[in-house]
């Protein structure tokens with residue numbers, strides 16, 4: 001029988017190491033050609049996470065838990081490094097030391113928050129203790145709703161201004177997710193009293209509806225970009241990247257829903 005700790009660890013590392021690898025690529029695209037040190041650093045992180053992804057894919061679910069625990073520690077170190085790199089880049093941009101670069105400060109902050117999330121997940125997995133379900137539901141939604149709101153803002157700003165209808169749609173999603181995020185923060189501040197089954201279940205349902213429609217919008221955008229049908233400076237890989245992150249959020253929402261109704265408890269035990 002395979003160890004749930006191993007299964008969960010590999011699943012998490014496979015998803016997020018690919019994400020970290022792609023962040024390195026996106027950051028590199030936004031540097032100026034004279035920023036060779038930053039470009040080299042980004043390339044270094046690309047190779048690091050490419051290697052981690054390859055190793056995570058090579059392990060099987062019956063791998064020795066001790067080996068995976070050690071692997072998680074190694075990955076954790078690399079994630080700490082890429083987090084520090086992203087924060088350094090954010091500092092350079094905000095002090096106007098990279099004029100003409102094309103990485104938005106919010107995008108750099110965003111990818112550093114994702115690194116921080118990955119780092120925290122690895123710590124929880126290795127410590128063998130996840131947050132209690134009712135806290136996890138609120139915290140994960142607060143995290144991912146903000147990520148989704150950011151994505152809508154990035155898409156809106158990277159589409160060509162002449163794509164008026166799509167820019168409008170992106171702005172609507174941005175507003176929708178900002179509102180959902182405020183609602184989530186309200187529920188957060190009302191805890192523990194807000195942590196009832198019916199309130200949490202309604203919270204998940206409402207978020208799911210919006211995430212599904214954003215996910216579909218991203219899928220459409222991705223396909224249009226792939227077919228070169230719309231004007232934008234969005235890299236096709238970025239369009240796919242934000243689509244996959246929305247899919248991830250949906251999977252997490254569904255898992256919480258199952259846990260709430262007692263059909264599944266992978267979040268609480270491993």
Ligand SMILES: [Fe+2]
Nearest residue numbers: 019111114245
């Ligand atoms: Fe990302």
Ligand SMILES: [Fe+2]
Nearest residue numbers: 114147242245
């Ligand atoms: Fe993201």
